Amino acid sequence: MPIFMDRHDVSKSVTAEIVAQIHLEDIKIQQKYNCRGLTYWFDDARKTAFCLIEAPDRDAITQMHDHAHGMVPHQIIEVDKTIVESFLGRIEDPEKAQNTNLNIINEPAFRTLMMVSVENHSLKSSDPFSIISNVQQIYKHISTILKPFNGNMVQQNEDGCLISFRTVTEAVLCALKIHKDYRVLISQYQINFTELSIGLHAGIPVTDKESIFEDTIKLAQRMCFISAAEIVLSAEVKHLFESENFGEVINKNQIHELTTDVERFLNQFMEFTEKEWQNTELKVDDFERNIGVSKSKLYREMIRLTGKSPSVFLLHFRLRKSLQMLQKQKGNISEVAFDSGFNSPSYYTKCFRKRYGIIPSELIQN
Structure with a gap:
């Protein structure tokens, strides 16, 4: 059966003990609805609760909650059990931490997500794939330094690692x-034309989107396109960091902070x-109409954030996808070429060579 995660927005009077009792009430009747509360x-x-449930469908979960205690979920999404464990660290109830009849779990599902991207700006080499392989070595090294920071590698793909x-x-x-x-690794592997980007955003696993942490992941990914600094923090992360560290100011020479307006x-x-x-x-005119900003503001914001005009940014985005x-x-x-938004293969080849130092056919041959 599929696995679902739901979200309950609860009132200020609800405590961890009350939620534990509600969880127990679900378990008492779950078989009637062919469900299994994990x-x-x-x-x-933040007064939010998230349930992980094996069930035939969303309706069965809603009916079970309604029968057990009347607290119907505000949102339900289907999830992958392995991905949930990667994000949140577990998929089963932990052992009882208190000497009570209830298994009281006062643990938030709120997480800070980091997207790390290393982009090639040149493939000019006798073996372009050696450069790509070296970038993979950088990602491999990143996975080895997470443990002291309690970081969990969720996934790694062509866009980077989450x-x-x-x-x-x-x-x-x-x-x-x-x-x-x-800095040490690019010297070690002699990779001269790569750019590291790190985006940090924080949020909850279930919103109004269809996949887990979707809003948080998307913004963290998009922040990697900002060239103002190699490490970019969302407004939420900046606020929480200063709260956790008693107002300590972040070194702005290494880190760039976004405002909510810029995020929007x-x-x-x-x-x-x-x-x-x-x-x-x-x-470019299509961006102006759909985003609802003037041409001058669009150009000004793109230069400030990415160092590129809207047209150049779009070109580089297409080339990266084509790669x-x-x-x-x-x-x-x-x-x-056509799948990447180019009108002709010859123009695509010209742009690709200017960006990466080789033509596409050389990459394919290697």
Whole structure:
């Protein structure tokens, strides 16, 4: 049967003991609805509870909760058990921590997520894949330094690696360690044309989206396109770090902090880019209309955040996506060119060579 996670927004009067009792009431009748409650998380500060349940469908979960205690979930999403464990550290109830009849779990599901991306800016080498392999070595090294910071590697793909942390402080300190080690590693592997980007955002696992931590992951990924600094923090992470560290000011020479207004602009711009980048008819004017900003503001914000004009950013975004397609052998050069939003393979080849130092056919041959 599939696994689901639901979210309950509870009142201020609800305590960890009350949530434990509610969990117990679910377990008493779960067989009637063919459900199996695996575990739950409760965040007293944010007054949210999340249940992990094996069930035939969402309706069965709603009916079970309604019958057991009347607290119907505000949202239910289907999840992968392995991914949940990677994000949250467990998929079963922990052993009883208190000498009571109830298994009281006062543990939040709120997590700080880190996206680490290393992008190639040149593949000009006798063996371009050796450069790509060396970048993989950097990711491999990153996975070895997570333990002291209680970081869990959630996934690694062509966009980078996603890591989950229980606290903001551990995430920020780990980011600084990765940044420091990266300088040593690029010297060790003689990688001269790569760029490290780290985005940190924090949030809850279930929102109004369809997948776990979707909002948090997307912003962390999008923050990696910001060139103002190699480590970028969301407004939420900045606030929580200062709260956890008694107002300690973050070193702005190493870290760039976003405001909520900038986050909103970045999300709007990237959401439209991710939706339309394969459209060969896409123009900068389309961004202005869909985001609702003037041409001057669009240009000014993009230069300030990414160091690129909107048109150059779109070009580089398309080239990066096309590189991933070529590495995965997702078609021949002409097919990749058109699938990446280019009007002609010859123009695509010209842009690819200018960006990466080789033409696509050299990459394929190697």
